[in-house]
Amino acid sequence: RKEVEQDPGPFNVPExxxxxxxxxxxxxASQSFFWYRQDCRKEPKLLMSxxxxxxxxxxxxxxxxxxxxxxxxxxxxxxxxxxxxxLCVVNRDSGNTPLxxxxxxxxxxxx
Amino acid sequence: DAGVTQSPTHLxxxxxxxxxxxxxxxxxxxxxxxxxxxxxQGPQFIxxxxxxxxxxxxxxxxxxxxHQFPNYSSELNVNALxxxxxxxxxxxxxxxxxxxxxxxxxxxxxxxxxxx
Numbered sequence: 001r002k003e004v005e006q007d008p009g010p011f012n013v014p015e016x017x018x019x020x021x022x023x024x025x026x027x028x029a030s031q032s033f034f035w036y037r038q039d040c041r042k043e044p045k046l047l048m049s050x051x052x053x054x055x056x057x058x059x060x061x062x063x064x065x066x067x068x069x070x071x072x073x074x075x076x077x078x079x080x081x082x083x084x085x086x087l088c089v090v091n092r093d094s095g096n097t098p099l100x101x102x103x104x105x106x107x108x109x110x111x
Numbered sequence: 112d113a114g115v116t117q118s119p120t121h122l123x124x125x126x127x128x129x130x131x132x133x134x135x136x137x138x139x140x141x142x143x144x145x146x147x148x149x150x151x152q153g154p155q156f157i158x159x160x161x162x163x164x165x166x167x168x169x170x171x172x173x174x175x176x177x178h179q180f181p182n183y184s185s186e187l188n189v190n191a192l193x194x195x196x197x198x199x200x201x202x203x204x205x206x207x208x209x210x211x212x213x214x215x216x217x218x219x220x221x222x223x224x225x226x227x
Binding site for chain 1: 151201218219
């Protein structure tokens with residue numbers, strides 16, 4: 001089983017749609033969780049951290065289910081500018097361990 | 112406040128050659144991590160440097176080595192290049208952000224290495 005697995009995508013959605021990305025991780029000891037966004041041929045950029053209580057940043061909502069080792073990202077009212085690859089990121093183990101990236105899910109928002 | 116800077120942006124090498132990539136971390140960050148991103152894949156962890164020492168290493172052969180300098184900048188060296196080493200090499204710096212409670216990675220724009 002891969003350390004971090006994401007929906008294979010790509011997702012093609014119309015403007016204004018709501019889209020959800022799912023991610024699972026293999027190590028129950030992992031403690032840090034993030035979503036990164038990567039535009040074509042650019043570097044990944046932190047979108048948001050994910051906390052057990054769930055967190056929201058404008059149109060973006062992230063949730064974590066530790067029991068199921070599952071992370072989600074919900075984007076409401078999609079904009080053309082949301083088109084990018086979304087990377088699920090988890091630290092390898094507890095403590096100060098490297099971040100492990102999923103393969104990413106490509107989103108295209110269409111006018 | 113300068114972010115993470117990497118050089119060069121693009122590089123073309125032939126098989127068997129050696130390459131050195133450079134990275135300057137974000138101001139205030141003391142930890143540098145290197146990642147390799149092949150086309151269509153997520154970034155793969157190579158190694159991390161802290162206090163001029165390799166602190167952690169991913170599943171990469173000894174052909175991949177690195178160094179961190181007293182000013183926290185870092186180099187990634189790859190010897191005996193193979194075609195499969197063609198990828199985007201990303202440097203990321205980290206440090207505890209005030210009040211955040213966890214370390215976040217800030218990436219440079221990467222070096223695109225092509226091995227012919």
